[in-house]
Structures are given as C-alpha cells and as structure tokens.
Amino acid sequence: MKIFNTIQSVLFAGFFLEQGNCLASNGSTALMGEVDMQTPFPEWLTEFTNLTQWPGIDPPYIPLDYINLTEVPELDRYYPGQCPKISREQCSFDCYNCIDVDDVTSCFKLSQTFDDGPAPATEALLKKLRQRTTFFVLGINTVNYPDIYEHILERGHLIGTHTWSHEFLPSLSNEEIVAQIEWSIWAMNATGKHFPKYFRPPYGAIDNRVRAIVKQFGLTVVLWDLDTFDWKLITNDDFRTEEEILMDINTWKGERKGLILEHDGARRTVEVAIKINELIGSDQLTIAECIGDTDYIERYD
Template structure:
C-alpha cells in the first residue's frame, strides 16, 4: 500500500474481502430507499430499475457499442498474460473491469493492460453483489477499488461495471457519487458458467456460435466475457479471432465524448 493511502486511510495494509468505509462525508440522504436484497431476489418496489432482474437501465448507462467489442471482467489472473499477448499481436484493444483485490495481487498485469492501450475500469474491491450491502459498505467497495487502481496505474477510472449485474436505483445513486459512468452489456456469452462443474447448456461451441451470430448481424454490441481462468482466456482468444482484428473498440470509443479516466 502506498504511503499516501496509508496517510489517507490510517491503515497500514490492504483490507480483506470486507473493506472498511473511510468517512469522507458522503451524503447518503438523497439515496432512494430500496431494501438490501440477495442475488435472485427481484421482489422490488414498483418502478425500481434493476438490471439483473429486468434488464432495466437508466439514461447515461452504457449498454452497447457501435462496433461489436469484447470487454472482460474479474481479472487479471496469471492466465491474462496470454490474452494480452494475443491482443498485442493483433493490435486489438479491449476494456478490462478489475476488482481491487486482483489489482493488488497482479499489479504488473494491470499496468501492462494500461500500457498496451486497453481501458482499465472498476469492478468493486472484492466482487460482492452490491444490492446485498449497506450504503456505507457499497461506498467502501467503491473507495478501495478506486484506490487500488489509482495506486497501480496512477489514474482513476471513469467506468464502473457491477459484479453479477447487481445494479438497482439505490446502488446506482451511491456509485454515481464517485463520478463514474455505469457500463453494462447487451451481448452476454455466459462464459463464466464454464468454470462450474455443471455448465448446463453453455459450452465453448455455444459461446462461439453466439459471437459469430452477433458478428454477422453487423449491429454492434458490447460483449461480456471473463479472463478469470485458463479455460476462459483461451475461449476469449478464439472469440477475438472470430470477430477479427478490425472494428473492436474500447468503451470510451463506443459513443461520442467518452473518456476512460477522470
């Protein structure tokens, strides 16, 4: 942990999976009242916008891209180096949404992502389902993720993607206090299921067939993939080859006026 962060937080070491909220006078008085809930609980007040429940998003949320483009969550891991080698060889750029704990564990890979011209985004500190947390705990997840990335690349990301698509109006209001833009997706590969013992109907072929279909539609889209295991990195490289070396964009180039860092 850098000295400036020790001075700011009064702590000597990075936190565990449950980071402490550091009081910075955040005003929670205007945060909508939505009950804390577990993943899968979609019993919401009428009019509540919750992406993981009803694919609802608000004006200003980034959901798609004008060109079919990959984005990656949950890395880096030791396997991400192979994906970066591939992207470097083709000249392709991508957007990586990184938990703070991963940035602390693999800072050299986060710096390489940044140095290669990829966009580094926020993905909380420890990857919880944010609607299950208190207001202060959500803020703590944002604080420590920002500090981890800033300590690694010297920048504060502008883009944030919620783990498990956990985004409702309460979470959105708190997250937006950190001056970030929310990035969701409209092309879900469900590749994370391949890390499970039972992946159901999702397999490598089904993922690649979906990507080929999206490519042939020529309608653009923002693809959600993961670089959290060797299996998923290999699949991501195959998907990259299928899309081709031209046309993929980082999130900031998906729309007019985008900028990746604050």
C-alpha cells in the same frame, strides 16, 4: 444462488492456484487475508485511512467529503434469487434488465469486454489481442497482481473498476457499497496512477440505490447487451460448450454491433476469448471509444 457461488469460486481460482492452496481446503475469506499484497500501500492512503495495509475481502468504510449518503434513495436491499420481492421501480438490471438513461449497455461496433482480472490468465489474452479493449478489474486482484495490471496498461487497454472484492452490491448497506468502490479506486490510483471513469457491477447487480452511490463517485455504469455466459464453461451443472458460445458470436457478427461480456479471471474463459477475438477480428472499440468520451476521470503522472 448457484450462479453466484460459481462465479465467486471462478474469480478467485487464479489466486488460490498461485498461492499453492486447494480450493476445497479452506474458506475463501480466511485465505484472502493471508495474501501478500504486492502494490505498496501509499503514504497518502495511510494519512487518509489510518491504515497501513490493503484490506481483505471486507474493506472498511471510510467517509468521503464528496459522498453524501442522505441523497441515496431508501430502497430495499436484496440478495441473489430475491427478485420476485423487488419493486420494478428500483430499476434492477439483474432482476428486470432495467437500465437507466446514463447506463452504457451497447456499442455501435461489436466489441469484447473482460471482467474479474487482473489474473495470471490475463497474460495469455494480452499476447493475442490485436486491438485495444476494456478490462473491468477487482481492487483486490489489482493489488495482488500489479505487474499484470501494468501489462494491461502498457498495451494501451482501458481499465474500469469492478469493485474491490466482487460483492453482490444490492445486498450491502450504503456504507459497504461505498467501501467496495472507494477501495477499488484507491487500488487503481496506487497501481495505475489514474482515477477510473467506468464501473461495471459484479453479476450486473445494480438498482437505483447502487446507481446513486456510483454516480457520486463520477463513475459511468457499463453493462452489456450480449452475454457469452463463458463462466458456464467451468461449471458442472448448467454447462455451456465452446461451440455454443462460438455459434452465438457468429450470429452477433451479422449484427455488427453490441457489447460482449467475457471474463479473463480463468484460463478456460481466456482460451475461448482468444477464439472469439479471432472470429470477430480487431475492428473493435473500448468503452470510451464506443461513447466518444475520455478513458479516465484523472491521471496522476
């Protein structure tokens, strides 16, 4: 539970600072609603949803022709910390490190990946990276920071979805999971003129119910096999030092392969990401290159 809350506050830290607000001054939900979202709300999306502006952190469920929820297995919903009550049959990655044959968990070349942007901190990372890499973005951050999203694209990086607002998906209803994914895709359609192919679940929280929904969107699930726990750089308890992280990187360098989980939502994790990049060098791959597949399901330009 502690981990869950910590990541949630790290995620939105960039946003709060930008808005001139203090993290402790208010509940995050109320503040997110006040955001002046920058990506224009497209007309086609108004026709489709009857809405005229981007939603807050609880996006509404809009039924889609190609999503059939009767085909989704009926499995128990669970919250962070409830793993002991979960059957191993659900194949939960966050509880049991269980993976499906279609999940991508590694790469034949040691490669970094970055979650939770686009955020103001992302820009410093973009300036330093000398190779193409993969970013898993939040829809709500995409419509808040479309300029940064475009900078990621201009530099040739691959972008996948990380949901609309970073919910713990196994705790949500099927409809709420669909809403988290469809709105993240629409944010990417409107901002980057493409339909994503790769999806990474927040907190790595995924079981066969979430997988069944994600697959109906045509998305490929991407997890990781090497975790920096870089978010622990900004927590007071369970603290992890930069030296500890860099020692792990040196060990992984010896193996030469693997998929590294990092975060570009906060300045501190980006500082360390840049050092990791200097250590590993530019001989890295994007997720699409790791598995020899295309970058996006579709491009609209």
